[in-house]
Amino acid sequence: MSDAACPFDLEDRFARELEGLFVPWHAEPIPARRLLIFNAPLARALGLDGDRLASPPGLDFLLGQSPAPRATPIAMAYAGHQFGNYSPRLGDGRALLLGELADGRGRRWDVHLKGSGRTPFARGGDGKAAVGPMLREYVIGEAMHALGIPTTRALAVVATGESIARDGMLPGAVLVRIAASHLRIGTFEYAAAQRDPALLRRLADHAIARHDPEVAGVDQPYLAFYERVVARQAELVARWMHVGFVHGVMNTDNTTISGETIDYGPCAFMERHDPATVFSSIDERGRYAYGNQPGILQWNLARLAEALLPLFDADEAQAVERATAALGGFRDRFFDAHRRGMRAKLGLESGAAHASAEPSAARSDAEAARSDEADALCDSVSELLTTQRVDHTLFFRRLADAVRGDDAKVRALFADPGAFDAWATGWRTRLPTTEDERRLRAEVMDRTNPIYVPRNLEVERALAAATAGDLAPFHALLEAVTRPFDERPGLEAYARPAPDDAPPYRTFCGT
Numbered sequence: 001m002s003d004a005a006c007p008f009d010l011e012d013r014f015a016r017e018l019e020g021l022f023v024p025w026h027a028e029p030i031p032a033r034r035l036l037i038f039n040a041p042l043a044r045a046l047g048l049d050g051d052r053l054a055s056p057p058g059l060d061f062l063l064g065q066s067p068a069p070r071a072t073p074i075a076m077a078y079a080g081h082q083f084g085n086y087s088p089r090l091g092d093g094r095a096l097l098l099g100e101l102a103d104g105r106g107r108r109w110d111v112h113l114k115g116s117g118r119t120p121f122a123r124g125g126d127g128k129a130a131v132g133p134m135l136r137e138y139v140i141g142e143a144m145h146a147l148g149i150p151t152t153r154a155l156a157v158v159a160t161g162e163s164i165a166r167d168g169m170l171p172g173a174v175l176v177r178i179a180a181s182h183l184r185i186g187t188f189e190y191a192a193a194q195r196d197p198a199l200l201r202r203l204a205d206h207a208i209a210r211h212d213p214e215v216a217g218v219d220q221p222y223l224a225f226y227e228r229v230v231a232r233q234a235e236l237v238a239r240w241m242h243v244g245f246v247h248g249v250m251n252t253d254n255t256t257i258s259g260e261t262i263d264y265g266p267c268a269f270m271e272r273h274d275p276a277t278v279f280s281s282i283d284e285r286g287r288y289a290y291g292n293q294p295g296i297l298q299w300n301l302a303r304l305a306e307a308l309l310p311l312f313d314a315d316e317a318q319a320v321e322r323a324t325a326a327l328g329g330f331r332d333r334f335f336d337a338h339r340r341g342m343r344a345k346l347g348l349e350s351g352a353a354h355a356s357a358e359p360s361a362a363r364s365d366a367e368a369a370r371s372d373e374a375d376a377l378c379d380s381v382s383e384l385l386t387t388q389r390v391d392h393t394l395f396f397r398r399l400a401d402a403v404r405g406d407d408a409k410v411r412a413l414f415a416d417p418g419a420f421d422a423w424a425t426g427w428r429t430r431l432p433t434t435e436d437e438r439r440l441r442a443e444v445m446d447r448t449n450p451i452y453v454p455r456n457l458e459v460e461r462a463l464a465a466a467t468a469g470d471l472a473p474f475h476a477l478l479e480a481v482t483r484p485f486d487e488r489p490g491l492e493a494y495a496r497p498a499p500d501d502a503p504p505y506r507t508f509c510g511t
Contacts, residue, residue, distance in 0.1 A: 006061060006069065007048065007052045007053050007058045007061055007062075008048055008049075008053075008101060009068065009101075009102075010071035010098060010099030010111060011070065011099055011101075011102070011108075012070070012072050012074075012100065013100055013108075013206070014074065014076070014097060014100065014206070015071070015072050015074050017202060017206050018199075018203060020077075020191075020194065020199050021076065021077050021078075021187065021190065021191060021199070021203065022074040022075060022076050022097075023074065023075050023077070023119065023120050023121075024072050024073070024074055025074060025119050025120070026067070026073055026096075027064030027065060027073065027096055027113060027116035027117055027174075028116060028117030028118070028127070029065070030063055030065060030158075030160045030161065031160065031161045031162060032159075032160070032161025033059055033158050033159070034158065034161065035054060035059060035156065035158055036131065036135065036156075036157045036158060036159050036173065036466070036471065037135070037138060037156065037157050037471070037474075038050065038053070038054045038155070038156045039138075039153065039154060039155050039156060042153055042154075042155055042178060043155065045103075046101065046103045046109065046178070047103050053155075053156075054156075059158060062098075062111075062156060062158075062176050063113065063116070063158060063174055063176070064113055064116055067098070068098065068099055071098060071099030072099075073096045073097065073098050073099070074096065074097050075091060075092040075093075075095065075096055075097075075119035075120065075121055076091060076092045076095075076097055076182060076187070077089070077121065077187075077190050078090055078091055078184055078186035078187040078189070078190045078253050079186050079189040079193060079252075079253070080184070080185075080186035080189065080252045080254075081186075081251060081252045081300070082249075082251045082253070083251065083282075083283070083287055084287065086189075087253075088190075088193055089121070089190070090121065090123075090186060090190075090253050091119070091120075091121030092119055092121055093118070093119055093122040093123055093127065094114065094115055094116065094117065094118065094119065094122060094125060094127040094128065094129065095112060095113055095114045095116065095119075096113045096116050096119070097112050097182060098111045098112065098113060099111055101178075107180075108181075108210065109178050109179065109180060110177075110178065110179045110180070110181055110182050111155075111176065111177075112176070112177045112178070112179060112182055113175070113176060113177070114129055114134065114137070114174065114175040114177055115127070115128050115160075115172065115173060115174045115175055116174055126164060128162065128164045129164075129172065129173055129174065130164055130166055130171065130172060130173060130467070131159060131170065131171045131172070131173040131466060131467050132463040132464070132466065133265070133463075134154075134157045134173040134175040135173075135462075135463055135466050136459065136463055137154055137177070137264040138154040138175070138478075139454060139477060139481065140267060140454055140459075141153045141154055141261075141264060142154070142478060142481065143453065143454045143481035143482065143484065144245070145482075146484050147239075147243055147450060147453075149236070149239045149240065150236055150239075150258070150259050150260045151260055151262075152177050152178065152179040152260050152261065152262045153178050153179075154175055154176065154177055154178070155176040155177070155178050156175075156176040157173055158173060158174050158176070159171060159172065159173050160172040170467060179258065179260055179262065180210075180211070180256075180258040180260055181207075181211065181256070181257065181258050182256075182262075183203075183207050183210070183211075183256065183257040183258065184252065184253050184254070184255060184256055184257065184262075185252040185255045185256075185257070185300055185301075185303055185304045185307070186252045186255075187203065187257075188200070188203060188257075188304055188308060189252060189303060191203045191307070192306070192307035192308075197310055200307070200311065201311060204222050204225065204311055207225065207257050208221060208222075211225075211228070211257060211258055212224070212228045215228065220312070220322070222308055222311035222312060223312050223322055223323075223326060226304065226305060226308055226312075226323070227326050229257055229259070229301070229304065230301055230326060230329060230330050231329075231333055232258070232259025233255065233297055233300075233301060234297070234330055234333035235333070235337045236259050236260075236261065237293050237294055237297050237334065238334055238337035238338040238341055239337075239341065240261070240293060241293065241294075242338075242341045242342070242345060243269065243393070243450065243453060244269050244270035244271075244273070244290070244392035244453070245267065245268075245269055245270070246267060246268055246269070246270055246277055246278070246279055246288070246289070246290045247261070247288065247293065248265065248266035248268065248278075248279050248280040248283065248288055248507060249263065249265055249266050249267075249280060249283075249288060250288050250293060250296045250297065250300065251300075252300045252303050252304075255300045255301075255304075265508070266279055266280035266282075266283070266507035266508055267279065267507065268454075268456050268459075268505060268507055269392075269393070269453045269455065269456070270290050270392050271393070271455065271498055272390065272391060272392070273382065273386055273389075273390055273391070273395070274386050274389075275289065275290055275291025275292075275382060275386065276289050276290070276291065277289055277290040278290075279505055279506060279507045280506075280507060280508075281506045281507065281508050291382075294334050297334075298327070298330050298331070298334075301327055301330060302327055305323035305324075305326070306323075308323070309323060339374075339375055342378035342381070343374050343378060344445075344448045345396045345445070345448055346374075346378065346381070346396075347400065347403050347430075347431060347441050347442070347444070347445045348377065348378075348427075348430050349374075373426070373430065376426075377426055377430065380423060381423075384420075387419070388413075388414045388415055388416060388419055388420075389415065390414060391413060391497045393449075393451070393453050393495075394413055394495065394497065395410065395413055396445075396448075396449040397446070397449045397450065397451050398410040398413065399445065399449070400442040400443075400445040400449065401442075402424070403431060403438050403441055403442040403445065404438065404439065404442045405438075407420075407424075446485060446487075447485055448485075450484035450485055451484065451486075451487045451495050452481050452483070452484045452494045452495055453481060453484065454481050455494060455495075455496070455498070456498065456505045457498050457502070457505075458477055458493060458494055459477065461473055462474040462477040477494065480494040481494070
């Protein structure tokens with residue numbers, strides 16, 4: 001494709017700077033492409049011409065059929081701990097990084113394919129993807145973005161005209177994904193395993209330039225970079241917990257340096273609140289259960305620290321001491337982010353859930369006592385909801401009605417409404433006292449607590465219909481979850497929990 005024909009320009013800094021962490025590769029030919037969905041809002045945010053991209057020549061470019069003249073498509077190499085077991089060579093088995101795009105604000109974004117064919121990292125797979133899982137990644141990513149949670153996003157899903165073998169034959173598709181980067185903890189694990197100090201340093205310098213240029217000139221840039229990753233990931237998982245999201249496969253190769261959520265395979269939104277909730281069909285021991293996510297993240301960050309140790313200090317003992325101290329800050333960062341968000345969800349604060357978390361330099365004894373009381377209320381909610389088998393999303397949403405003076409909707413969620421009444425006695429003492437203040441507080445809660453999340457049955461119905469050729473249910477679901485805080489008539493199905501007799505919901509890896 002000539003320069004003039006390219007719908008946008010791509011760079012290839014990863015390929016130019018990180019030899020040894022990729023293989024050049026090209027997407028397989030697509031026999032009969034058909035655009036299923038194009039993310040026009042994302043295209044506009046990136047400063048792209050959506051009409052041009054959605055045209056046949058634009059799709060050829062997006063699908064790697066006509067590579068950009070100044071960027072070489074590559075399959076990225078990485079390792080990873082998968083369910084706690086180290087795999088030294090994973091990599092993009094069915095994915096390609098086409099290159100990096102600079103938007104109008106100076107930010108850089110990866111343009112990445114999924115389902116584009118086998119690469120040398122394929123490990124026996126066919127390198128392809130099916131329509132349903134790729135649309136799943138699209139809708140969950142857009143829902144997470146609308147909820148204010150950092151995430152990779154899909155620019156397009158394109159049917160390939162192929163039939164691929166899964167449980168039966170399914171229509172094939174390619175996902176075009178946008179991310180701040182695809183650097184993972186597993187990328188650093190792979191580089192460290194090569195025992196090439198120069199390669200590890202080049203990777204760290206590349207990541208700092210991409211995500212944390214402010215730390216490049218400090219005394220300990222690599223340690224400061226690590227601390228930034230710890231902080232981003234602590235905030236990310238706290239936000240997952242607030243909306244009941246269960247990633248399902250928090251391997252180190254699925255933990256990003258950017259602090260974005262990546263890979264929506266065995267993920268789902270918890271309905272009945274229970275810390276033991278697991279959706280992945282292969283997570284038999286509950287390693288990645290909802291309540292285990294903070295601990296797993298800390299474990300993953302320890303693996304990143306191990307990979308970075310040579311850059312922290314030439315003396316191994318000193319490097320370990322510095323890494324331990326930096327990782328030791330994770331717990332406080334996570335719990336601060338989590339409780340801050342929970343206070344907002346419960347209406348205990350007037351500000352937004354993710355306002356600045358910087359602690360006050362000094363607090364009065366009275367302020368400290370009020371904060372401790374608020375934290376105790378936050379801590380007690382999980383046990384209350386678990387014991388009563390209450391829907392996570394609806395509880396927090398209907399709590400705003402109670403702030404307005406109508407307890408009926410939230411009490412109706414409880415098998416024993418008296419359990420809510422007992423908990424609410426302490427909660428009410430923390431609420432504003434005037435009607436106008438309560439109304440304003442309830443409005444803040446409605447902007448904090450969604451009414452619509454991608455509920456599992458609705459997701460499956462929409463994907464089944466799309467696989468059969470009917471995209472209308474998918475678009476209806478997308479309309480609901482991309483405006484998650486605006487309750488609208490006619491969308492009741494998207495706020496309805498699964499029936500009590502519904503079988504346990506299961507999702508699958510390797511989609």
